[in-house]
Amino acid sequence: MPSRTGTPRETAQSDTNTPSPLAPPTTVKSPNTATPPNTKLLRATPEEIAEAKAAEAYWTPERIANAVPADLGKGAADEGGSATSTPPTLGKLMRAASAYDSRGVATAGVFLINDDDNPQADPGARDQFCSASSVSSPTKSLIITAAHCLNDNDRFKSLAFAPGWKPDPNKQGRGVAPYGIFPIKSGKIWIDGRYLALGTLKADDLDFAILRSGPNAKGQFLENATGMGNQLTTLHSSQLAQRNVTLIGFPGASKAPLVCPSTNTKAFDDRFLEIACDGFAPGVSGGPFLRNFDGKRGDIIGVIGGYKTGGSKDDVSYSSQFDADVVRLYNQAVNDYPPDTPTSIEGMGDAELWRHAVGAASGTFHTESQKVGDSDMIVTWTDGEVTLYPGDQNQGFYTGCKAGQPCETQLAKPNDMWSKYADVITAGDYTGSNAYDLLVKWVDGEVTLYRDIDQNTKLPTSLDQHPANEIKIAAGGSIWKYAKGIATGKYGGNVWPDDLIVRWDDGEVTKYLNVDGAGFHAEAQLLAKNQFWADHADLITGGDFDGSTTSDSDYDLFVKWSDGELTVYQDVGSRGLAGESMLEDANDTWTHARVVAAGEFGANDWEDDLFVRWSDGEVSLYGNTQADTLGREYMLVPPPAAGLAAGAARRSADPCARVCGPELYRRRTL
Secondary structure, eight states: OOSSSSSSSGGOOOOOTTTOOOOOOOOOOOOOOSOOOOOOGGGOOOOHHHHHHHHHHHHHHHHHHHOOESSSTTTTTTTTTTTTTOOOHHHHTTTTEEEEEETOOEEEEEEESSSSSOOOSTTTTTEEEEEEEEEEETOEEEEEOOOOGSSSSSOEEEEEEEETTTOOOOOOEEOTTOEEEEEEEEEEEEEEEHEEEEEHHHTTTGOOOOOEEEEOOTTTOHHHHSOBBBBEEOOGGOOOSSSSSEEEEOTTTHHHEEEEEEEEEEEEEETTTEEEEETOOOOOOOEEEEEEEOOSSEEEEEEEEEEGGOOOSTTTTEEEEOOOHHHHHHHHHTTTOOOOOOOTTTSOOOOHHHTTHHHHHEEEESHHHHTTTTOOEEETTTTTTTTEEOBBBSSSBBBBBTTTOOOOEEESSHHHHHHHHHHEEEETTTTSSSSSSEEEETTSEEEEOOOOOTTTTTOSSSOOOOOOEEEEOTTTSSGGGGGEEEEOOOOOSSSOOOOEEEEEETTOEEOOOOOOBOOOOOEEEEEOOOOHHHEEEEEEEEEEOOOOSSSSSSOEEEEEEEOOOEEOOOHHHHHTOEEEEEEEESSSSSEEEEEEEEESSSSSSHHHHHHHEEETTTTEETOOOOBBBBBEEEEEEOOHHHHHHHHHGGOOSSSSOOOOOSSOOOOOOO
């Protein structure tokens, strides 16, 4: 995926509230609205009060005490930093500027999250929390936190804010919410669309989210209960060094407010605030940077997040720069405009283009990727073109050809040979070098290896071309014309990804070990022919979803079924098809998946990132998918504009008659 022209804010629409380099920090004024809110007319409805009572009943002090931080990365590099980090010791606090405030802070509190889409530990199984603060507005109801605490704007339930949260003096380890619990209103989460599409690394300078709360159980709106919120204030990149800044967050199990008073920030990378305050361990993400804090409120110039989602050490924290981008979200929230939807990634093309992607195979192809062992993607198209997309190690791909980046490469120009005859593609290191090879099963049963694919490879485009790296391992007319799905992985042979799982047209499933230039070896039947797999096993791909580290030969098999169910068979090399776990029960959405491929597209060392091309051309990548839990979805190509409004129904018919590859490709009628 190409680098942006500058940072996301430089590609945003201009905003007159952006200060000049020499201007003072800008206090954000409430926008003009068609009907300016009259705070005297703010009245809680019976429905809102009922929602608040339900939130209060759910978020009991015991439940809040047991919630775990959603920001597992914050402070991870420090010894002992974890999701269960405890508050700093008294000795450590005496050496640092930070201290717990047992009185609480009216405008800061814990942001409570249930049904989180976080693919990390305990996904959705435990209640989670971050830090947050109130923002002054005509609505009296706005809250700001870090976008990475949410990762999405529509997949949560029981979100709530507990301002002023403080320890309960009568119950150790418990707290009290002196102003009550304020539920977040459904659909009222504003996150920049570029952050939703690009993720926590590429859009780390957009790591903020604004939310609108409902009233508490007493019918009080947020600022009516706590007093005026913090004043949203923007900074130019030349103004990131600020004095008299207080940092507040809620680290560790006790969730007491940790306050680092009257210190200074400095610029980091010209787009982040950096502050040195001790003890800001997991749980603090979204906590406010408050300039001129008076003990209750101040000018909010940042929230913990941004660079490395707030920092990998608990004694240094970061914030994305508050500029025109945060003002735009604030204006959306005040005016109750629809939240952003994920925006397309530069260079990936649109959904209409990707409806014509009919096959994909992951592997370490590009020479830059070979240095680190991460995955790239080869895509085949309906017109016969074959394209190599280098992986960017951040759940995406480089496209185009930008200076200092690996280039998207055309391996074969549009041609009839690939368009008409290429049936199934997959990739592995079959010939034992550092580069991956491409395996192609043609419609007549011929199987060909193209050895050591990289950005300099030119694949043949006509039947009379036979490049030096071409190896035929099965002749035309062979039994392989009945192979309907092929998944490469490490399934019990050697340390190379050169083993195959094959799903045949009669439902039989077989395994081949140590496939190489001499052909297929050590065939073993995993499942006898059967109608169920024949009729319903739509897509298969191989990956390491259970994250096993005990063996190099323990890949898993991912299966997408015709009813949308997703299944992972763990450790096929040692367990065959006995280790079944369900990722998703039958559902309509996944019936529209047309192309899947697993690879190592993110930061860890496992092939657990799942690439999906949907029927309407949308392209997603589910990063860090586990054997029983889909990972966080990164939208690489958004659905067509009409599809955005249509919701789940947007996944409509495409050039494939039913299902296309990678690893199960059925002939289509165009």
